[in-house]
Amino acid sequence: MVVATRDRPVRLRWLLNSLEEQSAPARRFQVVVVHDGESAPTQQLLRSHPLSRSGQLECLTASPGRTHPGAMRNLGWHAASAPLILFTDDDCRPAIDWLERALTAAALNPGSVIQGATLPDPDEAVVAETAPWVRTLHVAPPTPWAETCNIAYPRAWLERVGGFDDDMRVGEDTDLWLRVRRAGGRLVPAPDMLCYHAVEEHSLLETVRTAGRWRDLALLARRHPEVRRHLWGRMWWKPEHAAFLSALLGAALAGRSRTAAAALALPWVLGLDRRGYGAHPRALARSLAEAPGRALIDAAELVGLARGSIRYRTLLL
């Protein structure tokens, strides 16, 4: 199992705890954690965790400047000796039989890439239901994005295509899978190979500040135009972005025609209840109160994607 991590010691601890508790015998797996070497609590955890003391955990430090997730995962799988490499993220927590299920699926489908299911952690349901700005992941395999939060690659495939792109900040997992697919690889869904993804609460400022990192998605679309089949209208990363631009256009036209402005803004306004608060007056008030924040996030994501579109000369918004 290969995990790339950056300054998330508590989440990493929970991941390592869940790996230690796997139902599969300990001799059947090895854990490689690659970190950027900048977090003292992470280093302390990696030194002291029971997996480390039992010799099952290998820790590697990425060299400065090579700390994008793809580069770190490459370092990890190169250091591992197993024929099957499982990837998960440091904000995930595999179910107790995760490894067993992965090994079974790999044995039934030799040479295939195995993609497991990822659900928001049910133990963090309170955060998911009540916090306004959260990040989590729901993956029902097979997906065209082949997310690395829960996927197993035969080592042979990684060697054949050269592993992840070292320099991509996002989308490196999809890029890897599409190169494997182009070379004849097959992806097999394993919905019972289950991983739980953290439900992380962020402040609005943090959410807006990190929204720009999605700009490298344009690089993915440029390299692999086939991903556009899975985009809304072949160019929108999220339908909300199209609705937001339409609303902006509506705001610009408000002086000329109120009807046109309202019609253009309507899709975005109707989509404001993105967290599913419901139709109760209090829920509607909450959705409305969060509308300026949603607008800021949509705008920040759009600016990031527009910058990426210009940089990589392909339109993805």
Next chain:
Amino acid sequence: MRHGGVLLLSPPGDRLARGLAQTLATAGETARLLSPTVLPLIEGRLERRGYEPGASRRLSAAALVRVCAPELLHVFSAVEAAVAAQWRSRTGRPAVLSLDAIPTRQWLMARRGRLGWILAASSAGVTVAMGSPAAAHALQRSLGLPARVIDTAEAYHALYARLRS
């Protein structure tokens, strides 16, 4: 109201805090047991937003600590842990956090704020004490934090002496 002794801040009706206050009083210690009040105007809203019941006590707890300016602060819940963290960071005076729960990952994530407040207390150097080895083990397992196992008022009294020396 400044008294400089030990301030015990606990949710209303906390038996450990009450027993501890009695023991300290018997031992001649200057100790005060206070329960911060909830703010009804925001308590319901915070609870609906998934925060710990009594989360609105934080405001009155912070005010009490400022007014009392204790030599040593002892808190008994995750809500007051945040206040202890601030107090310890600002003044450098010793603070103790006792949790009446088994702090597993599930417990830490069952309410918003718990994890962050406890981590903040630990980072600020607040001493964490648990009532049983199982609870101390859970804290070590879930957060990697060392905790003292203290289950009697007398042992707390001895801990205070060590922290103040």
